[in-house]
Amino acid sequence: MEQLRGSFFIGGDWVEPASDRRFTLVDASSGEAIGTVPEGVEADIDAAVAAARKALHASGWADASPAERASVIERFLAALTARSEDIARSVSTQNGMPIAVSRALEGGFSLGLGQYYVDLARSLGQPDIRPSQMGRETRVEHSPIGVVAAIIPWNFPVTLAISKIAPAMAAGCTMVIKPSPGTVLDSYILAEAALEAGVPPGVLNWVAADRDVGAYLIAHPGIDKVAFTGSTAAGRAIARTCGELLRPVTLELGGKSAAILLDDVDLDAFIQGVPMASLLNNGQTCYLGTRILAPRRRYAEIVDALAGLANSLVIGDALDPDTQLGPLASSAHRDRVESYIAIGKNEARLVAGGGRPSHSNRGWFVQPTIFADVDNQARIAQEEIFGPVLAVIPHDGEEDAIRIANDNPAGLGGSVWSADSAHATDVARRIVTGTIGINGYLPSVGAPFGGVKASGMGREFGPEALNAYQNTKSIYVMG
Known part of the structure; x- marks a missing residue:
């Protein structure tokens, strides 16, 4: 049955798109169209970034304790667990992943990955006090890096989304997530789960768009960090933009x-x-x-x-x-x-x-x-x-x-x-x-994953991924 989606998930609600442009989704096994979804334009990105910025502090998300955020993530994962078969079938239909693999990874491994960050978040929050050579002590504090642009590829759209969403949420960030035009239907399932779980409005926002609008998101003045998985060629272009803006970026790129x-x-x-x-x-x-x-x-x-x-x-x-x-x-x-x-x-x-x-x-x-x-x-x-x-x-x-x-x-x-x-x-x-x-x-899931040379920079999985969504401040207590 053909699926017709008419909205984006922005600010905790279903929002009408700013244009009438649409993507057509295709069943990889048959070549037949299976649905259409809105195609985002710059105005949709502006709306999503504004919602994410508002949510950062207005909702109390950035200021919540790690344990409070962990509880929200856990409810989100429970809602995803109830939809795991729908997730697996959606991904396999769109990108051709064998259903046995999709059930194990997109519908299973991704949830275990999310639970890892729930458990890690609950272990955070203890003061990090270090010796000081010239004063009494140094207090090292961590805060959310801010609003994250997450660019998700088509090959493992759910696992690679959760690999960014879970540590970013655990750190107290808010997100604008751009799925690949080839695998968008699964992002609606994730958004429905976020809504059911009571994720605070604006913490997670989804806008499907092409590369040009994705580039607009990456360079948007309201973005504090970019997390990208995709080709090395695209990663180089993103690195140039983020380098010019001095914007933190994680790049998980190609391999051979x-x-x-x-x-x-x-x-x-x-x-x-x-x-x-x-x-x-x-x-x-x-x-x-x-x-x-x-x-x-x-x-x-x-x-x-x-x-x-x-x-x-x-x-x-x-x-x-x-x-x-x-x-x-x-x-x-x-x-x-x-x-x-x-x-x-x-x-x-x-x-x-x-x-x-x-x-x-x-x-x-x-x-x-x-x-x-x-x-x-x-x-x-x-x-x-x-x-x-x-x-x-x-x-x-x-x-x-x-x-x-x-x-x-x-x-x-x-x-x-x-x-x-x-x-x-x-x-x-x-x-x-x-x-x-x-x-x-x-x-x-507990060990850093990422590449060297042309395969990228930064790491996903493990505590290293969560650290990448945090700012670090040293407070020197002299007396």
């Missing part, structure tokens, strides 16, 4: 991570881990290890195993619980991924996939694709494809593997696979990246 297989790798365990570590969400995940660095003496064995896995995956409708690989998020994104597959056919040896599945002419499907005999300087090895495409690169031992892994502009994720986890950890320490897994990869 390496999965390093050492000589003693348990190949069966690795193949079992590939769907999560290298192909999660149809390859539309920033941290995935899409460069597979395989020891030359076991290279043929590893390539054959990866090809066998790719050929065995169940490709189908995102809402089918048996689906392991769903469609890509849009027709335009499928075109982009297919353009890289065409490049790869001229750079390397195709051993699996490389086309569209034959079972359906509907939706934005691409076969899981494996390239062998890949040089690390090839475009398919250096550039983020953001689809189910893996490049298998041979290495001549541990030192060579480390060199290859670090020879890329990105530095977000990665993994090391070995029968000796202690040795694998030693190798992991030498990889220039923000996060890395040993015999698998799964982010932890």
